[in-house]
Amino acid sequence: MTSSLLPTDIEIDMVPDTMTWQHAIATAVKNIEVLASLLQLPVAALKKGQDAHQAFPLMVPMPYLQRIEKGNPNDPLLLQVLPDIRETDTISGYIKDPLAESDFTPQSALVHKYKSRLLVIASGSCAVNCRYCFRRHFPYADNQLSNDEWQNTLNYIERHSHINEVIFSGGDPLMQKDKQLAARIQSLETLPQIKRVRFHTRLPVVIPQRINAELVDWVNSTHLNIIMVWHINHPNEIDEAVIQAANTVRKAGVTLLNQGVILKGVNDTTAVQVALSERLFEAGILPYYMFTMDPVQGAAHFDVPLAQAQKLMGQVAAELPGYLVPKLAKEIPGQKAKTVLMPID
Numbered sequence: 001m002t003s004s005l006l007p008t009d010i011e012i013d014m015v016p017d018t019m020t021w022q023h024a025i026a027t028a029v030k031n032i033e034v035l036a037s038l039l040q041l042p043v044a045a046l047k048k049g050q051d052a053h054q055a056f057p058l059m060v061p062m063p064y065l066q067r068i069e070k071g072n073p074n075d076p077l078l079l080q081v082l083p084d085i086r087e088t089d090t091i092s093g094y095i096k097d098p099l100a101e102s103d104f105t106p107q108s109a110l111v112h113k114y115k116s117r118l119l120v121i122a123s124g125s126c127a128v129n130c131r132y133c134f135r136r137h138f139p140y141a142d143n144q145l146s147n148d149e150w151q152n153t154l155n156y157i158e159r160h161s162h163i164n165e166v167i168f169s170g171g172d173p174l175m176q177k178d179k180q181l182a183a184r185i186q187s188l189e190t191l192p193q194i195k196r197v198r199f200h201t202r203l204p205v206v207i208p209q210r211i212n213a214e215l216v217d218w219v220n221s222t223h224l225n226i227i228m229v230w231h232i233n234h235p236n237e238i239d240e241a242v243i244q245a246a247n248t249v250r251k252a253g254v255t256l257l258n259q260g261v262i263l264k265g266v267n268d269t270t271a272v273q274v275a276l277s278e279r280l281f282e283a284g285i286l287p288y289y290m291f292t293m294d295p296v297q298g299a300a301h302f303d304v305p306l307a308q309a310q311k312l313m314g315q316v317a318a319e320l321p322g323y324l325v326p327k328l329a330k331e332i333p334g335q336k337a338k339t340v341l342m343p344i345d
C-alpha cells in the first residue's frame with residue numbers, strides 16, 4: 001500500500017487510542033486504491049466510481065473505516081462513502097439545490113426557513129463525504145462564517161425577535177475548533193431571546209474522538225440548552241466508541257437525538273430500521289427523524305419511493321414502542337415546517 005495520506009504505521013485494525021479527531025481527519029483515506037487495499041476489495045471495481053470521485057472526492061477517516069466489513073462490496077457503511085459511477089448520471093428531477101436553500105439565504109452563511117429557528121452554516125467541511133448529501137453542491141466558498149459574518153448573524157438575530165433557537169449546521173459544525181465554538185456560544189448568551197443552540201452533526205459518529213474534554217468544557221460552561229442531533233443511518237455505525245461519546249455528551253447535559261435518511265441498499269429494510277432504533281436507545285440517543293432522501297443530483301440511486309418508505313416505517317412501528325419510532329418526514333421547499341408522513345400498514 002502506498003499513500004502519503006496514510007501513516008505507514010497505522011493499519012485498519014490498529015487505530016491508536018491516542019488518535020485525536022484532528023489526526024483522524026488529517027489521515028482520512030482519500031484515495032480509491034488505498035481504500036481497496038485496506039478493505040481487501042478489487043481495485044478495478046472501486047475505480048468505476050473514479051469520475052464521481054473527481055466531482056465529490058472520497059473521504060473516510062480510519063475510525064469509520066474500522067467499522068466496514070473487509071471483503072464486502074455491499075457493506076452498508078461502505079455504500080455511504082464510496083464514489084459510484086451512477087452519480088454521474090443525469091436524472092430528471094434530481095438537482096443541485098433540492099431544498100431551494102438559496103431562496104432562504106437572507107445573508108451569507110444563513111438559512112432562515114422556519115420562523116423561530118435560524119440555521120447557520122458554521123463550516124464548509126466535514127469529516128466524511130456522504131454520497132447522498134443534499135448539500136454536496138452547496139456553494140460553501142460563498143458562505144464562509146468569518147468573524148464579520150458572525151457579527152452580521154448576531155445583528156440579524158437581534159432584528160428578528162422571534163428567533164429563539166440557533167442551529168449550527170454545515171458541512172459539519174463540529175469541524176470548528178472548540179475555542180471558536182465556545183466564543184460563538186458566549187456571544188449567543190448575550191442575546192436574551194436565544195434559549196437553545198442545536199448542532200446537526202455527523203462528526204462524533206464518524207470520529208467519536210471528537211467528543212473530547214475541550215468540547216465538554218464549553219458545553220458545561222453555558223446556561224443555554226444544548227441539543228445535538230447526530231446523523232446515524234445504520235446500526236453498524238454505533239460501536240463502543242460512539243456509545244462512550246454519546247454517554248459523555250449526555251452526562252454534560254446535552255439533549256441527544258438522531259436523524260437519519262432512508263437509503264436504498266443501506267437501511268431500507270424493517271430489520272435494519274428496527275436494529276437501528278434499538279441500538280440508538282442502547283447508546284442513549286433518541287430516534288427523532290427518518291427522512292426520505294432529498295432529490296439531489298448524483299444520489300438518485302439511493303432513493304426509495306415515498307409509498308415504500310411509508311410502508312417500511314409502518315412495519316417498523318408494528319415492532320417497536322412509539323418512542324423508538326422516528327418521525328418519517330420530508331422537507332418540501334417553501335413549507336413552514338417539515339412534512340411528517342404517516343406510516344402505512
Ligand code: SF4
Pocket residue numbers: 125126127128129130132133134135136170171172202203231
Ligand atoms: S456529514 Fe452531513 S453535511 Fe457532511 S457530507 Fe455527510 S451528510 Fe453531508
